[in-house]
Structure formats: C-alpha cells, structure tokens
Amino acid sequence: MSQHSSRSARIDGAIDRALADNRLVGAVVLVARHGKITYRRAAGFLDREAGAPMRDDAIFRFASVSKPFVTAAAMRLVERGVIALDQPVVRWLPDFRPAVPNGAKPQITLHQLLTHTSGLSYGFLEPEGSAYHQLGISDGLDRPGRAMDDNLHRLAQAPLVFAPGTGWRYSLGIDVVGAVLEAATGDPLDAIVRNEITGPLRLADTGFAVTDLSRLAVPYADGAHGPVRIEGTITVPLPPQAGDGAIPFTPARIFDPASFPSGGAGMAGTAADLLTFLEVIRTGGAPVLKPETVAAMMRDQVGPQAETQGPGWGFGYGGAVLVDPAPSGTPQAAGTLQWGGAYGHNWFVDRVNGLSVVALTDTAFEGMCGQFVTDLRDAIYG
Structure with missing residues (x-):
C-alpha cells in the first residue's frame, strides 16, 4: 500500500x-x-x-x-490604508467605550479586537448571572433579528474582563471588527467580505x-x-x-x-x-x-x-x-x-x-x- x-x-x-x-x-x-x-x-x-x-x-x-474571512477582509483594508491596526476603535465607533471594573474606559485598538486581547469576552464563557447574561448580549449564534447597534450598545455596558492588551480571552471582538469595517467603508459587512475576499x-x-x-x-x-x-x-x-x-x-x-x-x-x-x-x-x-x-x-x-x-x-x-x-x-x-x-x-x-x-x-x-x-x-x- x-x-x-x-x-x-x-x-x-x-x-x-x-x-x-x-x-x-x-x-x-x-x-x-x-x-x-x-x-x-x-x-x-x-x-x-x-x-x-x-x-x-x-x-x-x-x-x-467566519472569523478568518472577516479578519482577511479587515487586513485587506489595512493594506489599503482605510483602517490601521493601532487605531482606537472609538475613531469609528465613538459610543463603544466599555469600562474596566474600576470605571476607567481604556482605548481598545483594532489589533486587540483581532487578537482577542481587548478585554471583551463571550457570553458563553461567562458564568450565569454575569453582565453578559443580564444584558442579553448575543454571541452571534442566537437572538434572530438583533441589530448590530443594539448588540454593540449592550456589549459596551459589560465590564471588560481585563485592561486591553494585558491578557487573552476569546471574544466578540470580531463582531466589533465587523462594525468598524462598516463604519470605515459605509458598506454592509456582507458586501465588504464579498468585495474583498469571497x-x-x-x-x-x-x-x-x-x-x-x-x-x-x-x-x-x-x-x-x-x-x-x-x-x-x-x-x-x-x-x-x-x-x-x-x-x-x-x-x-x-x-x-x-x-x-x-x-x-x-x-x-x-x-x-x-x-x-x-x-x-x-x-x-x-x-x-x-x-x-x-x-x-x-x-x-x-x-x-x-x-x-x-x-x-x-x-x-x-x-x-x-x-x-x-x-x-x-x-x-x-x-x-x-x-x-x-x-x-x-x-x-x-x-x-x-x-x-x-x-x-x-x-x-x-x-x-x-x-x-x-x-x-x-x-x-x-
């Protein structure tokens, strides 16, 4: 053989x-x-x-x-100078300012979102009764009909698990990246991924x-x-x-x-x-x-x-x-x-x-x- x-x-x-x-x-x-x-x-x-x-x-x-496709679309926009990895997310999403437990609202960069070092998390990783569950945040697999702005508003109210750049936690960061890409280009995410990658x-x-x-x-x-x-x-x-x-x-x-x-x-x-x-x-x-x-x-x-x-x-x-x-x-x-x-x-x-x-x-x-x-x-x- x-x-x-x-x-x-x-x-x-x-x-x-x-x-x-x-x-x-x-x-x-x-x-x-x-x-x-x-x-x-x-x-x-x-x-x-x-x-x-x-x-x-x-x-x-x-x-x-989905993540590598959306990540690749983001990197293509980085190549063209539409966005930059070290840019703060608030440049594109001014209302997205989640806080650490002491109330401070540190800057989160696109790099941190893409690498899951932003301090965000996933609801499925958080214990029952956590802010993610109380706020009804969608992990992107549930809650049909939920709008992007609605989910981002909820997510921004949840405390960060750690200060951005100080740890690693699998997270909704790529969902936030999707919103950044939409804000930076004026196009819907499905069109961005189609135009840039698929x-x-x-x-x-x-x-x-x-x-x-x-x-x-x-x-x-x-x-x-x-x-x-x-x-x-x-x-x-x-x-x-x-x-x-x-x-x-x-x-x-x-x-x-x-x-x-x-x-x-x-x-x-x-x-x-x-x-x-x-x-x-x-x-x-x-x-x-x-x-x-x-x-x-x-x-x-x-x-x-x-x-x-x-x-x-x-x-x-x-x-x-x-x-x-x-x-x-x-x-x-x-x-x-x-x-x-x-x-x-x-x-x-x-x-x-x-x-x-x-x-x-x-x-x-x-x-x-x-x-x-x-x-x-x-x-x-x-």
Whole structure:
C-alpha cells in the first residue's frame, strides 16, 4: 500500500469510527498537500431524519469559521490604508467605550479586537448571572433579528474582563471588527467580505446568507444518547476540554435578514470554498492579500502563554498559531494556523508540511473539539 493509500485508509477509519460510535451525524473532509487535493470525502447524513446523505457541496453554518474571512477582509483594508491596526476603535465607533471594573474606559485598538486581547469576552464563557447574561448580549449564534447597534450598545455596558492588551480571552471582538469595517467603508459587512475576499476568490457559496437551502446541513448537538437535532433555540454545554460554559444556538438566525452580520459567527459556506481560502493563505495571499500581511496573520501575536488551543499555542490574525509543538503533543509543525467553529468544524494550515485541512461536520461539539478532531489529525500525519 502506498503512503497516499495508507493515509486515506487512516482518515477513512477516523471518520468511520466517529459515525459508528454515534459521535458524528455527517462530515465533509478535504485534505490538500502542496496544493493538490489528496483526500475528499462526504460521509454520514446531511439530514439524518430525512435519510439524506451528506454531499461534498453541502453548505454548513460556519460559526467561528467566519472569523478568518472577516479578519482577511479587515487586513485587506489595512493594506489599503482605510483602517490601521493601532487605531482606537472609538475613531469609528465613538459610543463603544466599555469600562474596566474600576470605571476607567481604556482605548481598545483594532489589533486587540483581532487578537482577542481587548478585554471583551463571550457570553458563553461567562458564568450565569454575569453582565453578559443580564444584558442579553448575543454571541452571534442566537437572538434572530438583533441589530448590530443594539448588540454593540449592550456589549459596551459589560465590564471588560481585563485592561486591553494585558491578557487573552476569546471574544466578540470580531463582531466589533465587523462594525468598524462598516463604519470605515459605509458598506454592509456582507458586501465588504464579498468585495474583498469571497468575490475575488470566486467562493460562490460562502457569505452571510444560504445560497441553496437544499444543500444546507441540518445541525446536531452532542447528547447523552448520541447527537440530537438542533431545533428552535437550545443551549448546549461545552465539553470539559473546551470550558465550563454553554452555547445557545438558534439555527434559524441565518434566515432572518434583520439579524446583524456577526463577523465572528454569522457566515455559511462549503468545505471546498474554505479549502480554497486556506490555500490562498498557505501560499502567501495572492490574489487578495500581500505576502507580508499573510506572514503577520500566521505569526503569533499574543505569546504561547495564552494557550489558545492548549500548551504551546498562541494566536495570530484569524486563528491560533502553534509556537512550540513540544508541550502540545501534536504532530503539526511550528507555525501551523488552526481554529474551528461551534457548529462542529475544524481546520488548519501547516505550511512546513504543505498541508491545508478542512473538516466541516454537522455535530456540535464533537466536530470542533471532540475525539474526532484528534483522530483525524493523527490519521493525516500517520
């Protein structure tokens, strides 16, 4: 058996085990090595109850897979001088002035928003009864019909977790970036992302709306007896490895045109579109970004002590950066860029090994941070 064949067999095994163990309902997995797709598979169900099989052009709600697209759009505007990374957010959003607990209102920069060092947080990371819950702040996955200004007003009232630049906390920062981009350009965020990134790359199925409902994957969530279909609004507890919180999901949010375009969680798209985008990043950014911009995106901006994906992981612009593989226990090379999405997704770019990997699933949170993610990674590296 060739190396390619043995790798494909290992990946098949990782997917088959997750399906057989009833940990995943369906998945689309793509692996590219040095620009050539070496593995492609759609497995399981697009809609389990209807018996509809998964298809490789399935459209998934992206959740945080939205972040690298919006980050790339922001970096393109930085290149053109429309915005600057060291600019205070109040230049564009004069009313967005959240305070630290002592009442002081420090400046927050675009860099801090993009790297999650602003002191903002996510409601799902905050304890019940916190300001985020009392204020009804949306994490971008719930509360259909919520307007951008309304959510920003609520967010600005919540105290910062720390003074900007003094820590790392995964946050609604990219949602605020989206509002900055709108204010700086006068265009809606969906148009900005389309004009700057998805349009030039011809990513026809990726955006803040669903292009073809017949291809939209039904979302499921981890349950005591296997994945349960997400209907209406349900709150799903994070697995222990991801934290103590719980994420509220309202899948219908993406159908409501009044819902603000969440830069951190509001997009949908296909595995093929995501792989195309990741390959652009891996190869230096052309035709949408300059090589020096991509180098900054893939360089750790916060320090590995942030442990953004565990020991050895820092954060760049758009994803976690592997600074030191030794304590992480991963076969990935230093410099790997990686992140995922709460609806059940995981992706990474390992430039040293020429790898771009996309795993979009319809199962939260197994497809984001469950055993499947580790099994798939290890199968790829062998």
